[in-house]
Amino acid sequence: MSNFYTDTPQFKHYLQHPLMKRIVELKERNYADKESYDYAPIDFEDTLDSYDKVLEVVGEICGEIVESNSEEVDHTGPTLDQNRVSYAPKTSENLDALNKAGLMGMTLGRKYGGLNFSMVPYMISADIVSRADASFQNIWMLQECAATIYEFGSEEQKNKYLPRIVEGETMSMDLTEPDAGSDLQAVMLKATYNQAEDQWYLNGVKRFITNGDADIHLVLARSEEGTKDARGLSMFIYDKKSGGVNVRRIENKMGIKGAPTCELVYKNAKAELVGTRRMGLIKYVMSLMNGARLGIMAQSVGLSEAATREAYEYAMERRQFNKEIINFPAVYEILANMRAKTDASRTLLYETCRFVDMYKTLEDISSERKLTQEEKAEMKYYSKMADAFTPLGKGMSSEYANQNASDAIQVHGGSGFMKDYKCERLFRDARITNIYEGTTQLQVVAAIRHVTTGTYLQRIKEYEAMPVSPELESLKRKLSKMTQMYEKLTEIVAAPRDEEYLDFHSRRLVETAGHIIMGHLLVRDANKNPDMFRRSAEVYIIYGQAEVIKNYNFVTKSNVEDLGYFKPELND
Amino acid sequence: MAFNIIVLAKQVPDTRNVGKDAMKADGTVNRAALPAIFNPEDLNALEQALRIKDQYPGSKITILTMGPGRAAEILREGLFRGSDDGVLLTDRAFAGADTLATSYALSMAIRKIGDFDIIISGRQAIDGDTAQVGPQVAEKLGIPQVTYAENVEEIDETKVRVKRRLDNGVEVVECKLPVLLTINSSANACRPRNAKFLQKYKHAKTVTERQSENIDYIDLYSARPYLNLTEWSVADVEADTTLCGLSGSPTKVKKVENVVFQTKESKQISADDSEIEELMKELIANHTIG
Numbered sequence: 001m002s003n004f005y006t007d008t009p010q011f012k013h014y015l016q017h018p019l020m021k022r023i024v025e026l027k028e029r030n031y032a033d034k035e036s037y038d039y040a041p042i043d044f045e046d047t048l049d050s051y052d053k054v055l056e057v058v059g060e061i062c063g064e065i066v067e068s069n070s071e072e073v074d075h076t077g078p079t080l081d082q083n084r085v086s087y088a089p090k091t092s093e094n095l096d097a098l099n100k101a102g103l104m105g106m107t108l109g110r111k112y113g114g115l116n117f118s119m120v121p122y123m124i125s126a127d128i129v130s131r132a133d134a135s136f137q138n139i140w141m142l143q144e145c146a147a148t149i150y151e152f153g154s155e156e157q158k159n160k161y162l163p164r165i166v167e168g169e170t171m172s173m174d175l176t177e178p179d180a181g182s183d184l185q186a187v188m189l190k191a192t193y194n195q196a197e198d199q200w201y202l203n204g205v206k207r208f209i210t211n212g213d214a215d216i217h218l219v220l221a222r223s224e225e226g227t228k229d230a231r232g233l234s235m236f237i238y239d240k241k242s243g244g245v246n247v248r249r250i251e252n253k254m255g256i257k258g259a260p261t262c263e264l265v266y267k268n269a270k271a272e273l274v275g276t277r278r279m280g281l282i283k284y285v286m287s288l289m290n291g292a293r294l295g296i297m298a299q300s301v302g303l304s305e306a307a308t309r310e311a312y313e314y315a316m317e318r319r320q321f322n323k324e325i326i327n328f329p330a331v332y333e334i335l336a337n338m339r340a341k342t343d344a345s346r347t348l349l350y351e352t353c354r355f356v357d358m359y360k361t362l363e364d365i366s367s368e369r370k371l372t373q374e375e376k377a378e379m380k381y382y383s384k385m386a387d388a389f390t391p392l393g394k395g396m397s398s399e400y401a402n403q404n405a406s407d408a409i410q411v412h413g414g415s416g417f418m419k420d421y422k423c424e425r426l427f428r429d430a431r432i433t434n435i436y437e438g439t440t441q442l443q444v445v446a447a448i449r450h451v452t453t454g455t456y457l458q459r460i461k462e463y464e465a466m467p468v469s470p471e472l473e474s475l476k477r478k479l480s481k482m483t484q485m486y487e488k489l490t491e492i493v494a495a496p497r498d499e500e501y502l503d504f505h506s507r508r509l510v511e512t513a514g515h516i517i518m519g520h521l522l523v524r525d526a527n528k529n530p531d532m533f534r535r536s537a538e539v540y541i542i543y544g545q546a547e548v549i550k551n552y553n554f555v556t557k558s559n560v561e562d563l564g565y566f567k568p569e570l571n572d
Numbered sequence: 573m574a575f576n577i578i579v580l581a582k583q584v585p586d587t588r589n590v591g592k593d594a595m596k597a598d599g600t601v602n603r604a605a606l607p608a609i610f611n612p613e614d615l616n617a618l619e620q621a622l623r624i625k626d627q628y629p630g631s632k633i634t635i636l637t638m639g640p641g642r643a644a645e646i647l648r649e650g651l652f653r654g655s656d657d658g659v660l661l662t663d664r665a666f667a668g669a670d671t672l673a674t675s676y677a678l679s680m681a682i683r684k685i686g687d688f689d690i691i692i693s694g695r696q697a698i699d700g701d702t703a704q705v706g707p708q709v710a711e712k713l714g715i716p717q718v719t720y721a722e723n724v725e726e727i728d729e730t731k732v733r734v735k736r737r738l739d740n741g742v743e744v745v746e747c748k749l750p751v752l753l754t755i756n757s758s759a760n761a762c763r764p765r766n767a768k769f770l771q772k773y774k775h776a777k778t779v780t781e782r783q784s785e786n787i788d789y790i791d792l793y794s795a796r797p798y799l800n801l802t803e804w805s806v807a808d809v810e811a812d813t814t815l816c817g818l819s820g821s822p823t824k825v826k827k828v829e830n831v832v833f834q835t836k837e838s839k840q841i842s843a844d845d846s847e848i849e850e851l852m853k854e855l856i857a858n859h860t861i862g
Binding site for chain 1: 763765769792798
């Protein structure tokens with residue numbers, strides 16, 4: 001009998017963040033829905049109470065059903081028969097439970113049947129689901145595609161598709177192709193418009209499509225014949241009911257084996273255009289990806305949580321040399337770092353969620369009424385912060401998930417290498433998190449401009465200005481010193497005005513910003529809840545400080561010319 | 573087609589994970605030490621009712637429970653999963669009831685509810701393990717009963733076809749309506765609480781709860797009548813007090829013994845194949861396994 005929500009008190013802490021009041025008021029439009037929907041909240045406290053109660057259901061389903069099914073799901077996986085995918089039976093059981101609990105379309109408005117939840121409780125759910133079964137989180141999390149239909153679809157499309165998603169129909173985002181992975185500008189799947197029928201048709205192949213046999217697909221396709229770049233791509237909805245897409249194969253993957261990764265063949269598949277032509281990649285995929293990256297961040301945090309718990313549990317029971325191995329410094333250092341990295345990536349996740357909540361909700365309100373000057377400024381600020389924090393968080397939390405999963409095996413010793421323990425699955429499942437929805441290297445590309453333009457520094461200075469209790473002052477001083485190094489580093493790397501030199505060091509710069517930001521966030525958390533966060537704040541800042549010094553030394557003790565030694569020597 | 577369904581449910585101490593303080597020195601259950609939960613087989617019963625309602629929308633599910641004020645939680649748990657209404661039968665005069673007095677009280681409440689096609693209850697409660705209340709309620713109401721039910725295979729306006737799970741196999745029986753079914757734990761597990769129902773009914777309270785607790789949203793109860801949970805006393809169901817509670821209970825506990833399990837004999841074997849083989853043979857021979 002375990003509940004993955006109530007056994008992790010950190011979640012409640014994040015629900016009680018001071019900014020939540022503002023987020024909820026905006027999201028609930030001052031609680032206007034209470035007149036027309038019997039499940040709408042009455043005021044702020046009532047909303048938080050609803051979040052709490054619904055998350056308890058999520059925690060119960062995940063703790064009792066999804067987690068217990070996870071091993072079998074990993075072993076069975078989905079199957080392909082006559083071009084159609086069937087989930088592993090236990091995956092279907094998971095979906096059924098979450099559907100019956102009404103947990104699809106969590107963030108959608110009530111007029112579509114949704115729960116109108118903010119991103120924070122939604123991502124807490126994603127975090128919990130992932131801890132139970134990361135492969136199932138993929139399938140469940142793809143409901144996030146609904147946000148793209150909501151933002152850019154027509155009224156008709158919204159009314160047609162959103163209630164179906166709430167009812168439990170699954171989604172997929174069909175972006176990548178054999179020759180278009182990280183480089184989506186190369187997408188070739190062809191969209192042709194038949195004027196007489198007033199109908200779009202799709203033809204071509206998509207590859208590596210998670211949940212590729214979903215009920216409703218968002219598809220990136222080339223609508224402008226003769227074009228070769230992003231400006232020729234548009235976004236479409238393909239409804240499985242209309243037919244025309246077959247699954248050619250399911251990939252045999254290393255991890256997240258419960259989620260079908262499909263190769264799709266489009267043959268005269270009827271599709272609906274979303275929004276305006278040519279905006280597919282430039283605007284809609286970017287928005288879709290930001291949502292998906294947040295989802296992967298939550299997946300990473302959930303995996304880190306699972307790995308940390310597995311390792312602690314094992315280390316407390318396993319005896320060697322007449323004591324439990326958790327008593328050895330070499331082991332407890334690993335464990336403390338795992339817990340600190342998990343807490344650090346989680347606090348960054350919810351900070352990012354708050355930013356996304358703020359700007360997305362204001363953006364949504366702006367379609368109903370004119371925003372005030374203050375609101376406009378607020379929206380601009382949070383939009384910039386979300387843009388900066390999403391790639392940073394996705395990159396760092398997925399790297400930590402990998403490190404934690406690997407460390408969990410290390411703590412298990414030889415047993416961890418056997419298939420008998422859960423940690424080997426966590427390790428395989430975590431491995432994709434720093435690859436899909438943009439590799440860490442691509443997250444760095446997206447994040448680096450916020451180093452050079454000073455977005456991260458701006459936020460760091462804001463954290464610095466927030467008061468803390470006296471016992472946390474020393475941590476803040478450490479963070480200030482790290483920030484000085486970060487500023488110096490930024491200066492050094494930017495000085496030669498050499499694009500390649502900047503690219504070469506950008507990971508170090510972005511990570512440095514990440515360590516400082518996560519350090520500050522943990523200090524904020526510890527300031528409010530010392531029992532829950534003090535240890536992680538202390539451990540993380542010791543760890544982060546060493547990493548920052550390492551990065552600093554790497555940059556300052558090498559020079560521009562050294563780049564040559566790293567460059568490949570290619571024969572003509 | 574739609575059916576009126578009454579689900580009998582009980583709030584019980586969770587005896588599945590008992591600690592050392594689960595029993596008091598006098599041998600009675602230490603209710604304070606154990607969390608109060610929805611009796612597991614009653615959840616199976618609720619799921620069966622919900623499945624009939626899924627199949628025949630418009631069907632109405634009423635949960636009936638008897639217990640102290642806090643048993644109102646059972647009614648809310650039902651509403652969170654899709655039941656339509658709930659009645660809490662609560663009165664000091666009901667206290668100390670054995671299965672006979674309990675089934676009398678429940679049958680009186682069912683008469684007051686009136687119109688019903690099916691009554692569904694769990695086979696037995698995990699605190700008493702008697703499996704008597706369901707059958708006795710059916711007797712008192714003069715309706716047929718199907719015990720050890722696992723699934724309602726078919727239902728129409730006049731009859732129901734039920735699969736029963738028995739010791740040596742399954743049996744499918746047909747029975748006229750109205751009927752009382754008791755459901756086994758082998759039946760479908762109950763669905764989780766639903767996020768919308770949870771938000772809709774989380775403020776649902778009985779009158780007593782509203783009077784005794786500090787309620788934040790007092791105006792809600794007149795605006796949203798479904799938040800008022802029904803509470804009935806002995807007088808409300810016109811029950812004869814001499815047949816209720818302790819005075820209506822012929823069962824008397826004579827003596828309670830604490831049983832400590834002790835191993836009678838033990839045997840050590842080494843890990844080599846022949847000895848394990850010997851042990852396997854022995855266990856199969858004495859029917860411990862196989």
